[in-house]
Amino acid sequence: MSAPAASPRAPLEGAAAAARPRHAAIIMDGNGRWAKARGLPRTAGHREGVEAARRAVEAARDLDLQYLTLYSFSTENWRRPAGEVRDLMDLLKQFIIDDLPRLKQEGVRVRILGDKQNLGPDLKALVRKAESETRENKRFLLQVAFNYGGRDEIVRAARAAAKAVRDGALAPGDITEEGFTQFLDTGEAPDPDLVIRTSGEKRTSNFLIWQAAYAEYVFVDVLWPDFNADIFAAAIDEYCRRERRYGGVGGAADR
Numbered sequence: 001m002s003a004p005a006a007s008p009r010a011p012l013e014g015a016a017a018a019a020r021p022r023h024a025a026i027i028m029d030g031n032g033r034w035a036k037a038r039g040l041p042r043t044a045g046h047r048e049g050v051e052a053a054r055r056a057v058e059a060a061r062d063l064d065l066q067y068l069t070l071y072s073f074s075t076e077n078w079r080r081p082a083g084e085v086r087d088l089m090d091l092l093k094q095f096i097i098d099d100l101p102r103l104k105q106e107g108v109r110v111r112i113l114g115d116k117q118n119l120g121p122d123l124k125a126l127v128r129k130a131e132s133e134t135r136e137n138k139r140f141l142l143q144v145a146f147n148y149g150g151r152d153e154i155v156r157a158a159r160a161a162a163k164a165v166r167d168g169a170l171a172p173g174d175i176t177e178e179g180f181t182q183f184l185d186t187g188e189a190p191d192p193d194l195v196i197r198t199s200g201e202k203r204t205s206n207f208l209i210w211q212a213a214y215a216e217y218v219f220v221d222v223l224w225p226d227f228n229a230d231i232f233a234a235a236i237d238e239y240c241r242r243e244r245r246y247g248g249v250g251g252a253a254d255r
Helices: 014-018 031-037 042-062 075-079 082-105 121-133 150-166 177-183 229-240
Strands: 023-027 067-074 108-113 140-148 194-197 216-220
Touching (some): 023 229, 031 042, 042 067, 042 082, 042 140, 042 229, 067 075, 067 082, 082 108, 082 121, 082 140, 140 150, 150 177, 216 229
Parallel strands (some): 023 067, 023 194, 067 140, 108 140
């Protein structure tokens, strides 16, 4: 179901207002199409996408979210032209350099999800800096999934669990769903309540496939560079009007 782009919204009351999500995750899709529609290089779309990400972070806090996860660069994105990959790496570097002082001051904790092993040394250093300098911040958690794939994350988590078993720190029978989540990149962060995908595409694209097993999905027909606070709020309103059942039954009509 697609959320309205920026239409007036009826106020939420009662149970719907109380059921607001704590954690939203966003598949930021459509930068290339946004640029192509304007006769611009794809890099221009990615730059505008960074601005949309900044707006999303500000809107998330205004909307009383406690956690926001942004899908920035997937393990599959390495297949793109080398120049575009280099530009995306540079944009993450610049985002950290430009925004880290403000995020630190505003009490935002920053975590980078994904496989950091094959990132360049300068980017690795910036990632460590962002995570270490905001580690004690409690107001809001911003997670950026970069060089991230859901299947890759589960494989890395399985390797870590196997190593713990081999080292005697964990018994095979002690591996539970709850315990296994501690080996995932998201660690102690709660699962997303809401996953938003922009651009009108209706795919999960290997994003948080463990964590989002019971998330509500909202697909919006807006390219990522055009994403704004009104669209974000409309997606949350759509979420609040749904009934989350987790495999059980809902109201009387479902019994």
